[in-house]
Amino acid sequence: MEVTLRVNGTVHPVEVEPRRLLSDVLRHGLGLTGTHVGCEHGVCGCCTVLVDGEPARSCLMLAVTADGADIRTVEGLAAPGGELHPLQEAFRRHHGLQCGFCTPGFLMTALPIYREAEHMGDDELREALGGQLCRCTGYVGIVAAVRAAAAIERERGG
Amino acid sequence: MKPAPFAYHRPRSREEVDRLLAELGAEAKLLAGGQSLIPILNMRLAAPAHVVDLNFLEDEPAQPVARDGAVAFGPLVRMSAAERSPLVAERLPLLAAALPHVAHPAIRSRGTVTGSIAHADPAAELPAVMAVLEGEASVRGARGARTVPARDLFVAHLETSLEPDEWIDEVRLPAHERGAFEEFARRRGDYALCGVAAVPGALAFVGMGPVPIRLGPDDLGRLEPEDDIHATARYRLWLAERLARRAQESL
Numbered sequence: 001m002e003v004t005l006r007v008n009g010t011v012h013p014v015e016v017e018p019r020r021l022l023s024d025v026l027r028h029g030l031g032l033t034g035t036h037v038g039c040e041h042g043v044c045g046c047c048t049v050l051v052d053g054e055p056a057r058s059c060l061m062l063a064v065t066a067d068g069a070d071i072r073t074v075e076g077l078a079a080p081g082g083e084l085h086p087l088q089e090a091f092r093r094h095h096g097l098q099c100g101f102c103t104p105g106f107l108m109t110a111l112p113i114y115r116e117a118e119h120m121g122d123d124e125l126r127e128a129l130g131g132q133l134c135r136c137t138g139y140v141g142i143v144a145a146v147r148a149a150a151a152i153e154r155e156r157g158g
Numbered sequence: 159m160k161p162a163p164f165a166y167h168r169p170r171s172r173e174e175v176d177r178l179l180a181e182l183g184a185e186a187k188l189l190a191g192g193q194s195l196i197p198i199l200n201m202r203l204a205a206p207a208h209v210v211d212l213n214f215l216e217d218e219p220a221q222p223v224a225r226d227g228a229v230a231f232g233p234l235v236r237m238s239a240a241e242r243s244p245l246v247a248e249r250l251p252l253l254a255a256a257l258p259h260v261a262h263p264a265i266r267s268r269g270t271v272t273g274s275i276a277h278a279d280p281a282a283e284l285p286a287v288m289a290v291l292e293g294e295a296s297v298r299g300a301r302g303a304r305t306v307p308a309r310d311l312f313v314a315h316l317e318t319s320l321e322p323d324e325w326i327d328e329v330r331l332p333a334h335e336r337g338a339f340e341e342f343a344r345r346r347g348d349y350a351l352c353g354v355a356a357v358p359g360a361l362a363f364v365g366m367g368p369v370p371i372r373l374g375p376d377d378l379g380r381l382e383p384e385d386d387i388h389a390t391a392r393y394r395l396w397l398a399e400r401l402a403r404r405a406q407e408s409l
Contacts, residue, residue, distance in 0.1 A: 048264050
């Protein structure tokens with residue numbers, strides 16, 4: 001069936017089979033391969049995107065259910081000229097990634113909360129990020145990066 | 159890890175859902191938040207011929223509402239909305255305590271309160287909340303509507319007393335003054351090995367049987383959990399005693 005996905009501000013009319021997952025339509029239908037697919041049953045968090053401003057597992061949502069929704073993926077973070085989003089810059093500075101497979105999911109999970117993150121306690125921030133698995137970093141760099149992003153934004157005068 | 163093909167239905171009203179279920183019956187699965195159903199479809203543990211997507215119902219409340227000494231949850235009230243609801247914080251302290259234990263924020267942003275209860279997973283938190291509070295489900299279908307109290311709702315593992323042409327369009331949880339929730343999971347957000355929802359005078363256990371087990375505080379001897387790959391029955395009983403004590407102490 002024909003659905004309309006609004007992804008990073010661009011409206012895409014796409015023809016999808018009802019059983020297609022949002023993650024697969026983003027990757028294979030729209031070529032937005034920044035959204036990674038790990039476990040495909042909601043555990044790893046790599047496929048997390050924003051749906052109407054809230055983080056959601058794109059592997060646990062049918063694309064037909066996302067019809068008309070406002071979706072943001074990792075491709076929408078950096079500026080058109082290539083300048084990294086403050087959150088991405090923070091991950092680079094604080095070694096918040098190694099292999100990078102989980103990174104899109106972490107970035108999209110952190111996006112709605114990074115401005116409050118610098119004032120969150122460790123437990124609260126780890127709870128907010130706790131649905132994402134990373135096999136490389138041990139998480140310390142990731143937590144530090146999310147907490148540092150708002151300051152980077154201020155440095156830039158953003 | 160992809161769902162098998164199905165016919166997709168997008169009803170716009172509760173009456174249209176009634177008609178679809180009257181026609182399709184047990185061949186159909188209702189999709190609300192999808193946070194339990196879609197994994198099951200992805201793993202092909204189920205391959206329903208029809209999926210009825212409730213997400214396009216019109217004029218459905220996104221927030222819980224107060225009703226007759228209870229708080230009512232329509233079929234599309236997300237867990238994240240319940241978590242942020244001042245009404246839940248004020249009148250349903252047990253639900254407020256239990257929600258943060260349900261998976262993770264990105265799951266609760268889609269998953270619904272009513273859907274979790276309708277799914278009737280005895281390892282999930284919200285059926286135990288429903289059981290201990292003696293909440294009720296508003297059940298409807300083309301043949302009419304009825305109210306099912308929690309004690310008659312949960313029949314077996316993932317099974318409710320609903321007929322194949324019925325569905326739950328609202329769950330009502332009675333307002334209460336005090337409530338506490340405790341659970342133990344190997345990793346935060348995983349299904350708990352054991353959990354307990356507590357209000358003064360009653361407990362309901364998660365993961366201790368085929369349905370949520372509601373007991374008086376002195377009746378823990380009646381618990382009969384089974385061994386499984388995750389934990390022995392003995393270990394679950396050990397957890398149940400300690401979690402029950404901790405929950406009651408924090409009431």
